[in-house]
Amino acid sequence: MRLDINLLGPLEATFDNVPVAPSAAKPRQLLAILAIGAGHVVPVSTLVNEIWGHEPPRSSVATLHTYIGKLRKRLNSAAGDGTECDGKKFLTTEANGYRLDGDLVRLDVHKYEELASAGRRAAENGDYATASHSLTAALSLWRGPALCDITTGPQLTVESVRLTETRLSDLDARLEADLCLGRDRGLLGELAGLCAQYPLSESMCGKYMLALYRSGQHWRALEAFHRLRAGLVEELGVDPSASMRHLHEAVLRGDPELDGRRPYAADRTIAHAIAG
Template sequence: MYARILGPLTLLDGLRNVTPRAPKQRQLLSLLLLHAGQVVAVDECVDELWADSPPLSAHSTLQTYVMQIRKTLRSAVSTTGRSADIHLETRDRGYLLAVGAGRLDLHQFEKLVEQASLARIAGDHARESELLHRALGLWSGRALADVTCGPLLRTWLSGLRETRLGVLEQRIDADLRIGRHHQLIGELNVLTRQYPTHENLHAQLMIALYRSGRTADALEVYARLRRTLRTELGLEPSARMRDLHTDLLNSAPVTESVYLPGPGSTPVPLRPVG
């Protein structure tokens, strides 16, 4: 069995899609998958499913959802005759979803990012780029795009979005370091429009344009960022961005180690806080 949450919720038994259809079951399964290998307290499950308005029957209804999810997981085992790759255990005041190695796309994503961080520290940016391309390729849209989310899932998904963006920045950095500046310009133009105050993405676009012989366009990217920061936040670009702008004006050599996070930077967090 294999589970996907980096996109629409999907539970696969071989080629057979066994994803629950009932909204509350899907919501509970998503919460348990995000906490795979950890006990999720009954009260947390209730908070996620009903927020501040749980029904009087919340605990018994929760037990029904657990039973239905467990039945789905067991049916896959009985069909294949194999031991369960994913199974749901009842623990003291909570539930634990045990997931076998390589059976959840989020775990695969985390493993690839960790391997890429080691390649980065070793200075092997081609390997880093390859691993991060594979990690981001596991995403098929917004995480849990078709699941109704309560307060706990919303917090986790906010953290996952930030993590994905951080990994994307790291991948673009790796691509810049191995000379793929021409190929990155289109992608970075889209990203800087999506994140108009994000300095690092703008720095990456400026470097890609500059190395492609488009200094005037790189300077315009800085000017656009400066206008946006002033208008929306009442701020000026950081000293790092101002230094990059000055170096471009002076046609100075531009290296990623000066303007972008390097191998010694803080690793991208894979688990949201809270």
Template sequence: MEIAVLGPLVARQEQTSVVPSAAKPRQALALLALNSGREVSVRALTDELWGDRPPRSAAATLHTYVKQLRRLIAAALGPEPARGPRDVLLRRHSGYVLEAPPDDTDAARFERLARRGRAALETGDATTASARLDEALRLWRGPALADVTPGRVLEAEVLRLEELRLTALEDRIAADLRLGRHDVLLGELTGLTARFPLHERLHGQLMVALCRSGRTWQALEVYGRLRAAFVADLGLEPSPQLRRLHQAVLEGDPALEPTMTSAPVVLADRGTLR
């Protein structure tokens, strides 16, 4: 079965979608899809679907949802399948398993590529890092499970994936800065800092890109806006790391000059979002 969760939910058997239109069966399928190849307990499914207030009929209702999913799978398998719907959506001791290779989902491929990109960045191979991280980010078709209303179990997993996505994006930008691509990053970073107005690392990366593009005064403006937002919204100053970068900009630190090997000054290396 083809599974994709980095965007609207996709679950296809023999090129036919098995995603139900009803909200709760879709929610159950999403949780099974995120854990494809691994057992999801009845308790976890119940918690996802109803939280702290499951109805007395929760077990029977969940079984009905499973039957609906199996009917969709059966229709996708065709009249003479090599295996039946119970072989695709299996009952286990304490839960259910959606039988699909866990390493072949888009989420698994994303995490694998992001790890490779980060490893390449840490060893100084910015070219490989940028390529692998860009490949990972292109797997995203929108917010994770964009067409599923999540309960608390799915919500936690969606937040985890979105955080990994942002980290991969930061890593890719760090690699591109090392490769001297500061000019082409300006538009992307300007949009990202507007979207994440308190995100220090993205603001630091924008400051570096501006400095390397000969726009030091704008880099100082970026810091000034971020500092004002921190003080107004959080009652805090920016981190010592970002303050050091600000000082480096003021002093015209040579490390801010564009080279093919330089990393962002005083920034930890870590890489667009739709």
């Protein structure tokens, strides 16, 4: 008997495959922040601040209690065979707040972090096949931007940014693992799209340059560098980093190290994409 809550995309909440997520904005926001804190007490003050901000109405605490009660009722009525699950068992009242039982709630964020951590550990140990497999499985859990249909207050905004940055970092690590496995040609389309999406990302551009070079398209690798440099100068008034310039020079001279099936030094400097 578990409550499944998915936050990596539009909010989904099901009990025994029966949807239980509220439709109204504030109750959905409440469920999301309780889910992020599953297994821990989320103070009433935090919930009120998340939903109503720094100037909540006088009725905010009473309204919060009403939302909690309705969430429990949705759980109680979720079983289609007429039996009732105990909503208070899933969502407990504590001294200063509320807590979703971490043992009874299954969260896609936790599964994602578990798979991604395994992938990163494998990459650190040089097991790129396992790294690619685990990171691909982790990234497949995303159905869209995190919390994309939730009104976010201060806490959920921080969590949304954290998850988005983590996803970019893990995508970067998965691409690097695939390059180390020699999957250069198969990555060209994906990397071209990512460079268009993140035109100022040195990390994505560096990987695209490597994939192009290793696929025998040296001139296109040089073109990718010049597009990056033009964008950085125009948008930020800066030149590419030293590591990217070294990669460019290595492509120009046909450095044999570029053909190695290991992370190229110039490709590892910037882990997070810089959105343009």
